[in-house]
Amino acid sequence: MPSSEVKHRKAKTSVSHDGETNGTSKPSSREEGKKDGAGPSEQNRPTAGRSGLCSSLDLRTTVSFLSLSACCLLAGVVVHQNARFNDVEEKYRQLYEKAANLLVLEEKMGAVSKKCDDIQVLLESREVKSSLAHLSRLEQEVSQLREWSSGLTEQRHQMQEKLAILLQAVEQIKNRTAAISSDMTSKVASVRTDVRRMGGLEGEVDTLLTQTGQLEEKVAQVEKHMVKRVGEVLAASIDRISGLKSSSEKNSQNLEQVRKLIPELSATDKKLFDRILAVESSRAKLIRTVTFATDLRPKVLTIKRDFAMLEPQLADLTLRIGHLAEDVMKREEDIAQIKESLANLMTVRGDLKQADEELAVKSTSSDMLHQNDLSKTLNETD
Numbered sequence: 334m335p336s337s338e339v340k341h342r343k344a345k346t347s348v349s350h351d352g353e354t355n356g357t358s359k360p361s362s363r364e365e366g367k368k369d370g371a372g373p374s375e376q377n378r379p380t381a382g383r384s385g386l387c388s389s390l391d392l393r394t395t396v397s398f399l400s401l402s403a404c405c406l407l408a409g410v411v412v413h414q415n416a417r418f419n420d421v422e423e424k425y426r427q428l429y430e431k432a433a434n435l436l437v438l439e440e441k442m443g444a445v446s447k448k449c450d451d452i453q454v455l456l457e458s459r460e461v462k463s464s465l466a467h468l469s470r471l472e473q474e475v476s477q478l479r480e481w482s483s484g485l486t487e488q489r490h491q492m493q494e495k496l497a498i499l500l501q502a503v504e505q506i507k508n509r510t511a512a513i514s515s516d517m518t519s520k521v522a523s524v525r526t527d528v529r530r531m532g533g534l535e536g537e538v539d540t541l542l543t544q545t546g547q548l549e550e551k552v553a554q555v556e557k558h559m560v561k562r563v564g565e566v567l568a569a570s571i572d573r574i575s576g577l578k579s580s581s582e583k584n585s586q587n588l589e590q591v592r593k594l595i596p597e598l599s600a601t602d603k604k605l606f607d608r609i610l611a612v613e614s615s616r617a618k619l620i621r622t623v624t625f626a627t628d629l630r631p632k633v634l635t636i637k638r639d640f641a642m643l644e645p646q647l648a649d650l651t652l653r654i655g656h657l658a659e660d661v662m663k664r665e666e667d668i669a670q671i672k673e674s675l676a677n678l679m680t681v682r683g684d685l686k687q688a689d690e691e692l693a694v695k696s697t698s699s700d701m702l703h704q705n706d707l708s709k710t711l712n713e714t715d
Contacts, residue, residue, distance in 0.1 A: 396541055403520060403548060410513050411555060417506055421566055424499065441657065469674065471636070472602055473667050477660065478591065485588060489581050496574050503567060510559055517552055587642075594639060601632065 525545065608625055 400541065400544055403545075406517070406520065407548065407552065407555075410517065414510065414513075414559060417509075418562060418566075421502070421506070424502075470667070470671060471633075472598075479595065485584055489584060492577055492581065496577060499570060500574075503563075503570060507563060510563065514556055590639075590642075594636075598636075601629070605629075 604625070
């Protein structure tokens with residue numbers, strides 16, 4: 334800007350010197366014209382003055398129109414960029430609200446852990462059949478955990494898609510700001526060239542130069558502000574993206590651990606089912622199920638520990654809040670089914686008592702055979 338002003342002033346001084354030289358040379362021609370005839374030159378002077386005034390008015394109007402158009406363009410650019418940044422801020426607010434929803438989900442997972450503790454207490458306090466009922470309840474909760482793991486994978490994919498969309502939006506904002514800055518520089522350059530061409534109007538050109546300088550300073554300030562805001566937005570987005578990536582990796586690791594535990598739980602479930610069927614045959618099989626239940630307590634403790642490990646790692650579940658009410662209803666239905674199964678187990682218990690009474694009537698030889706069967710089955714289980 335200062336170099337252009339210096340060049341413009343030099344051009345003005347050169348024009349003024351040329352005018353002085355022309356002015357010094359013109360009196361001779363005028364004197365000659367006076368010598369030839371003064372009448373026609375005096376008649377042409379008013380028309381020349383009027384044409385000069387009209388040309389000066391036209392130049393002023395064009396210069397003012399150019400300055401107004403530049404101001405309008407700058408205002409439109411600033412308003413457009415502010416609207417874009419407001420949209421980006423709204424998106425970050427939505428992400429913040431989703432994080433608050435995740436905190437609520439953490440509290441609900443704490444309630445689930447408390448329920449697991451209650452299940453452990455019930456397993457230690459009640460009899461074998463009550464423990465079997467709780468094991469069936471654990472089977473249902475394992476199925477629910479499978480559904481939650483599938484939901485976690487879907488939510489992770491959705492979060493990755495949202496992050497990609499945000500990155501694309503930031504890149505578009507960068508490209509648009511660069512295009513706008515290039516357009517503004519080209520327009521300012523064109524305005525400068527037009528102002529330089531209008532070297533005849535010294536005072537108006539000086540005011541226009543000052544105005545263009547102010548506009549350039551404003552544009553530079555706006556560009557700096559825009560660059561700062563874009564940098565801040567990019568830094569915040571990069572930090573959040575890194576946090577989301579780390580959390581997604583942790584969730585994937587946790588899901589792999591859960592998948593490794595699922596076949597073990599299914600195998601234990603099959604064994605329990607086979608032993609429950611064996612209870613109906615004889616007293617030896619019933620004793621076998623009792624010993625198996627005592628062996629299963631440390632496994633339940635390990636399952637509880639696994640759930641405790643999963644509690645802080647399930648903090649990034651975002652879209653499961655709407656399905657919690659449905660899950661509660663399903664649990665109520667499951668509780669009703671469990672009550673029915675308990676009633677059936679009570680009936681089976683009465684049948685087993687009758688079978689025990691019948692077995693007590695039998696001879697000691699049958700008892701010895703049953704004890705031999707017991708020893709064989711215990712050796713197989715060991």
